[in-house]
Amino acid sequence: TLDLRSGLILRNAYSYDAQRDLEGAGLQWIVWLMSESPASLANLAGSPGLLCPSKEVTNVRSWAKPGKVGRDMALSTASAKMWMDFAQIADLRYILFDAGFYGDEYDHRSDPLKLLESPKSNRFNICAIVEYGKSLGKPV
Numbered sequence: 001t002l003d004l005r006s007g008l009i010l011r012n013a014y015s016y017d018a019q020r021d022l023e024g025a026g027l028q029w030i031v032w033l034m035s036e037s038p039a040s041l042a043n044l045a046g047s048p049g050l051l052c053p054s055k056e057v058t059n060v061r062s063w064a065k066p067g068k069v070g071r072d073m074a075l076s077t078a079s080a081k082m083w084m085d086f087a088q089i090a091d092l093r094y095i096l097f098d099a100g101f102y103g104d105e106y107d108h109r110s111d112p113l114k115l116l117e118s119p120k121s122n123r124f125n126i127c128a129i130v131e132y133g134k135s136l137g138k139p140v
Contacts, residue, residue: 067093075101076123081132088136101126 035041070092072083083095101124103110133140 065093069094069096071096071098073098077125077128078123080124080129084129084133084136084138087138097124 033041033044035044068091070083070087070090072079072095075097080095080097083092086092087095102112102114130140
């Protein structure tokens, strides 16, 4: 959507299927701000906030758990288990499984809300990783 009066361009990142129901999940937005001068651009800076639902965040400590994170970019069951073993030693609370755990991140048909048994290369078995985490007493 382009609004020439405000200089605000909005495009849903999932424009191929922007209306699909994601069961309450928010959609990612790409926002371009244009104006005739830097001063008027500054006036538009708050506009992306209009895309966010107005929900008051309460009781943050009940759900936000601070901690150190490790990032597994190999996306294999073996590397995930190695990271979990390292997390035990290094006191990491989180391990980030980077893009691709739900399919090719550049394929619009990939859906992060649907579990794939074997994304990308048949090497990443999330069910086995969850079970291994349980055996260590670490939630996944």
